[in-house]
Amino acid sequence: MMKRIGMKVATLAAFIGLALTGCSGDDGQNGKDGEPGQPGQPSIPVATDAKVLTVEMGKISVGTQSDITFTVTNEKALPVVGLEKFGFILSGLEEGMEGDASNWSLLSSEACPASKYSECGTLTDNQDGSYRYSFVKDVTAEAAFDITDEKTLRLVLRTGGEAVGSTEISYANTHYDFRGQGEEALYSKNVVNNQNCAGCHDDFAIHGGKYTEVETCVSCHTDNKMGDASKVFPMLAHEAHIGVISAPVGGCDNCHSENEQATDFANWREVPTAETCVTCHTEVDFKEGVNHWPYADNSQCANCHTPDVIESLHLGTYQGQNERRKNLHLTVTDAKMISQPQAEENQGKEGSFVQVTIDILDKNGVSRNEQLDKVNYLYYAEFYINWGDHDQGLGFGEGVADGRGKVLRVHTNKGPYEGYSEKPIVVGYNNGKTTYEIGPFSMEDKFKGDVTDLYGTISPRIWFCMDAAGESIMDCDGETDWSNGAAGYNWLEFFNTEGLMEERPRRQIVTNELCGDCHGTTTSADGFVQMTLNCRNCHSKAGDGEFHGTTCVSGNVDSNEQILLKDLMPRGERDWTTASNAAEECMACHNANVVPTQVIRDAHTKQGDKDYVEQLTMSHPDQKVWIHAMHANNRANQSGEGWRRNVEYSADLANCAKCHTEDSFDAKYLVGRKPLALDLDYMDTYTDPTNPVNGRYAVDGVADAYVSPTAAVCLSCHGKRAAEEGEDRKQVRAEVVAHMKQNGAQFGVTLNEYTGEESCSVCHDLNNLKESHNLK
The missing domain is CATH 2.60.40.1940 (Immunoglobulin-like)
Structure with a gap:
């Protein structure tokens, strides 16, 4: 065509x-000869x-x-x-x-x-x-x-x-x-x-x-x-x-x-032509009529495969997902941190509590007047909550204070693990609005002291059931209705001790559009753009045994209790994607307080390894580290010859502007940030040493060592060199670690030893970063 x-x-x-053409006119005389030119010279x-x-x-x-x-x-x-x-x-x-x-x-x-x-x-x-x-x-x-x-x-x-x-x-x-x-x-x-x-x-x-x-x-x-x-x-x-x-x-x-x-x-x-279609539909043989009736040429293809049909078949579930999402929205009408619990179940517990009020709205934005925990059409409705970000006048979050945060699991497909998926506590219901209380949250941070005057974040994870046509909400019966359903749009709300905050207090670091350039985006009719990021590309899924619903295991366990890592690749079904808000909601758990999980150790680094601390640092779940390290292929379960976890990043790793907005990669934003927590003796102290499978939960780590934040971020990209002959994976660059230590960085030190005196930004200011990353 x-x-x-x-x-x-x-x-x-x-x-x-x-x-050049000459001017018109003639004076009647020949001009003088010019000076002879030099041979071969312009x-x-x-x-x-x-x-x-x-x-x-x-x-x-x-x-x-x-x-x-x-x-x-x-x-x-x-x-x-x-x-x-x-x-x-x-x-x-x-x-x-x-x-x-x-x-x-x-x-x-x-x-x-x-x-x-x-x-x-x-x-x-x-x-x-x-x-x-x-x-x-x-x-x-x-x-x-x-x-x-x-x-x-x-x-x-x-x-x-x-x-x-x-x-x-x-x-x-x-x-x-x-x-x-x-x-x-x-x-x-x-x-x-x-x-x-x-x-x-x-x-x-x-x-x-x-x-x-x-x-x-x-x-x-x-x-x-x-x-x-x-x-x-x-x-x-x-x-x-x-x-x-x-x-x-x-x-x-x-x-x-x-x-x-x-x-x-x-x-x-x-x-549509057979030559192009077969590159994806490899199970089809058009000439022989395998999985498609035989064809002589492409002349009849468009009779059935019209532009609308082709778009529907490829993008229909994706576009339909956007349409289905509009049928239901769980909106937080209020959220605040309170110093004393109101719920009877929380009396006597030390710390503060978050009260969250949620209304169920239909596609017209009208309340359905239903108590959230009593409806049956939600496959899951979970709200990820954490507290502790603040500004210090620079416009960036300092880092949440409360570890993995809390997850309000009103409806969940998780297993009933103690301390992980507790029954939600209702403190009130009025005119369709249900108020829940969750906690306790610690108001004392080891590095920042009192954090009462800071703010928190809340973000949902929603899936509701629908009929096969995707037209009507229906109760979940555990069969096909949930697979016909839809994931609600993700969003991020900020709140403090007074309630929801009208203005965003946290600086913008990445955007849905920037992440979506590679990961894809979904766009609603009113122009709301979300990144299409499927968490299950990496994380465990149903059928992964004891790990499902409890850990960030990225695989499962075989009969010999060995970690079997999944391939890191996109999901095949477009409607099974998760709309993510530039991954910001991940910070409720992916923060500096959360220690690397047991799977990292059993996978590719263990106590006694000479690079144990550095490997854990580059494999840390903190958002600002794991995103860099994962794209750079530097995590402990990456970077080996033939390993299934390898990532081949398609752009220049030095191009910070590929993901960052404006100058948000400036090293000044890391000055004074909280150090990354490690649990160096986890192998000796995890839940049940006699039963390793049941002991590998991601929620039972205890911090016993720390790493300087700027060094951790820089190491995530610069920390490894290519493997040489005889080496099965990329190696930690000892000279880079030494340089960082010479300038105040600390790796694997105790709380009492940690000084927080990095001087990286003195030399590596914004101009230096731009010059060294070829961004000028």
Whole structure:
């Protein structure tokens, strides 16, 4: 299929040459001869240095002998002469007929200087910034494509890989779509481009960095060049991403999103072909009629697989999930910290308590006038609560004071583990609003003292049951109704001792949009965006035995009581995703007070290992550490050859701006933060040494050592080196640890030994961080 285009192709400006025409008029006399020029030297000012090269096309002649002219200038618009390294790819676009997609065919791929991979035609440097190139190949002899005056051709011109003055120029590709002898193209095919890819990737570059545009890939990875059909670009791209990327499988719009350059972004649903579909639907053999009736060609595909049907099949559960979510909303109408409990069950307990009032609203925002703990249509309704963040005038949270926080499990699919999923305590019900009391919360922090005047956070985890059509809420019977149900939208509320806070007190560090660039997003009709992040990608699920519902185990236990780690990969069903609020709600548990769990030790680091403390530090569940370490593949259960927990981050790890808003990665925000808690003797003191399976709960750790916060964050990315021969995993960089210790960092010290006197930000201020991370 092709798209006719009526826009003017600005890049095909008719550059004919740099010769200047004379003024009109004649004085009747011949002018004097000029001074003779120096052989081989330009007679006009030219660039002596360059950071960026700009290419402008001139004449294009395609045929038995194909020739092009072009000019190259630097960022100051000065001509660049003396260049010797270029690449030239010429392709043609065949318009799809009879259901086939429009396809590119490679006509010629040449480069100068010549190599074993490509020939070099005749390259002429005119010493004025203009160049001429004559192709070696007679492109009219390519059997896969007949050149006509109407068909679109594409020229990709590669520059870079050589020095201009003292600067080594990076590779760059420029593509030009045209027809005939350089005329404006009538149509083209641009399904995805670099703008689509930039959500997950940084600079797009493959094959040694020489090719930097998706338009280059589609021009060369064509069916007339690739002997293996899986190497043709659509199939190659699908295979590289499907089931591998962090966004849900089936979410075609993760990559096929609309932008001003991706004019054919909807091609995935408008032009169904067996060649493309089989890259995901590998169980289908269209030719032989396996799991699909036999077909002779693509001409009949669109009869059944219309754009609406295709979108519904791939995104219907995802889009339907958004629609279903609207049917029910659990809203917190009030939350506050109180110094004395009101509930009889909480009398005599030391500490303060949080009272939370919740109303059940329908899709119109009207109260259903039902007591939350007495309804039967909620598969689970849990509220994650913690306390202790505050500002100190810098606009950032100091860190919660109460360990893993508390979870108000009004309805839960968790097992009845003591101290983990207690029966909710109701202190009042009035006009549809149910008030619960949960605690106690400690109001004394080891490092901050009294924390009464701070604030807390509350965030829900909701799933309600519906009928198979997704139209009516119904009571959960434990069969199929909950799987037809919907996850409520996640949100984050802030509260203090007075009640809910109207303004957000915590600085914004990441956003749903930034995280969603890789993990996907869901967007409601009113524009509310949430990141699509499935916690079950990592965490245990039903069937994982004793661990399910109690720990962050990321796997299960075999008959020999060994940890079996799950693959870290996206879920297959798009409607099973969890809408997350930029993962902020995770901090209720993922904070500095929570020690790394037992699974980390049994998996890949144990007491007595020389790098035990450093491994625990990089495997810490604290939000600001585990996110960095996980993406950097530095946790203790990652980074081994062939290990299933490995993460291949698609962007440059040094690009802090990929995830952070503005300058939120400034090291000043770590100064004075709470140290990370460790439990170094956990192996000797966990719940039941005689029964390791039942003793590996994530809630029974006791802090006995601490790590400086800035060092922990920096170590999470910088703390390991690649494995060398004979080593089965990445190794801790002892020199980095030593450098940190020399500047005040402490690793694995007791509470009495901890001083909190890191000096990292003295040298590593914002400007230094930006410079060292190439962010300037």
